[in-house]
Amino acid sequence: MDGRVYRQKDCLFPSRCEGVDYFLNSIKEHIPNTQLVINFHDWPQVNKHFNQLLPVFSFSKTDEFFDIMYPAWSFWKGGPALSLYPKGIGRWDEFYEKLVQKSKIWTWNKKKDLGFFIGSRTSSERDHLILLSRGHPELVEAKYTKNQAWKSIKVCYKIHRNKI
Structure with a gap:
């Protein structure tokens, strides 16, 4: 709102939240005042079976879900921990x-x-x-x-x- 990003304080996956925070803060001045839900899980949330269109952004999706795709958290910060990059690949x-x-x-x-x-x-x-x-x-x-x-x-x- 008004060029600031607000989110729930608790975070299930801190590195994912950090990546999404980075992403949203980099685009916040280019989007209007908006409320949305970002799915931090590895699976989509809005099943078409229930026929409810909800503004849920996810980084994974199948044809059976209405979720809106967005760049995965790992594209911005963190990423999977590999032996070469134990703290993630970074941006x-x-x-x-x-x-x-x-x-x-x-x-x-x-x-x-x-x-x-x-x-x-x-x-x-x-x-x-x-x-x-x-x-x-x-x-x-x-x-x-x-x-x-x-x-x-x-x-x-x-x-x-x-x-x-």
Whole structure:
């Protein structure tokens, strides 16, 4: 309101909130007085089944949801914690510059013919990719980020205990 950003004090994911704060503060002078909801979860919120159009901004979406897409929090600050970047990759615009430089050194003909995934464990559906990676590392290298990886141990064991 009036060039200022207000939000609920409590925050479920502090690094995500910090990234969204950064993003909103960088555009606040270009948008009118507005009230909106930003979804900090890894899944959309406004299911089309209930037929209610609500101004909920999310960084993930499927065709079954009305959520409005916006740039993920990791594009502005933080991002997934990887072994090379234990506190996250930081601002995407700055990280992108590094990627461009590295892409000049690592041309396509120097790269491995291998699938690659590192991300959060938002649901058990991704466990199958992790298990494929463990069983066939020549096909895909897949890992969970540190903050979520512990959840897969029980689920993977339950789902695949008969296959071990």
